[in-house]
Amino acid sequence: MTGTLPGHSALVPVLALGDILLVSLQGELHDSVAEQLQQDITERIAGSEASGVVIDVSGVEIVDSFLGRVIAEIAANARLLAARTVVCGMRPAVAITLVELGLTLPGLVTALDVERALELLRQGASAAAPGTRAGWA
Numbered sequence: 001m002t003g004t005l006p007g008h009s010a011l012v013p014v015l016a017l018g019d020i021l022l023v024s025l026q027g028e029l030h031d032s033v034a035e036q037l038q039q040d041i042t043e044r045i046a047g048s049e050a051s052g053v054v055i056d057v058s059g060v061e062i063v064d065s066f067l068g069r070v071i072a073e074i075a076a077n078a079r080l081l082a083a084r085t086v087v088c089g090m091r092p093a094v095a096i097t098l099v100e101l102g103l104t105l106p107g108l109v110t111a112l113d114v115e116r117a118l119e120l121l122r123q124g125a126s127a128a129a130p131g132t133r134a135g136w137a
Contacts, residue, residue, distance in 0.1 A: 012037045014044055020052040020121055021045070022114070026059035034070045042077045052121035053078050056114050058089025068103040075108050084124055086110065088117040 011033055015022045021044055023037070041053060055071060057063065063071075075085035088111040098105065111117035 011040070014040055016044075016048070016050070017118070019049050020054060020118060021050050022054045022056070024056040024059060024114075028062070029060070029067055031066055034067055038070050038074050038077070041074050042081070045078055045081045045083045050083050052083055052124075053085045054114060054117040054121065055085065055087045056089045056117075057087060057094065058091070058113070060094060061091075063094045063098060065101050065103060068098055068101065068105065072103070072105050072108065075105075079107075084109065084121060086117040086120050088113055 012023060012025060012029070014037075015024075021041060023041065029037070044050060045053070053074065055074065057071075060067075071087060075087075078085045086109045087105075090110060109120060111120055
């Protein structure tokens with residue numbers, strides 16, 4: 001699912017892989033695009049049976065405090081809607097920058113790559129009782 005804002009080309013696509021949403025961030029994300037992405041993901045979770053979100057940041061060179069906050073808010077919104085979020089593909093320089101900015105993102109689950117992120121979400125889902133959606137704290 002993609003959308004557009006006035007003055008912007010296609011926004012970040014949110015792909016559905018079964019009950020998991022995959023978002024791959026590439027390059028620099030302008031503030032308005034990041035805010036729209038947050039809204040798009042929240043609406044997709046609410047309007048579907050999505051039980052998890054994978055945010056792949058391997059294509060992002062720099063994460064500033066705003067983008068770090070948006071990622072944390074996406075995870076918080078997902079958690080409120082009974083979905084789990086895994087951030088993957090974080091480069092060492094990005095991790096260092098987040099720590100230097102004081103954005104340790106408590107409660108956010110991370111993985112090295114998309115494959116491991118999907119495994120984490122699927123393992124969590126298989127641990128849930130039949131008919132329920134697994135949720136992480």
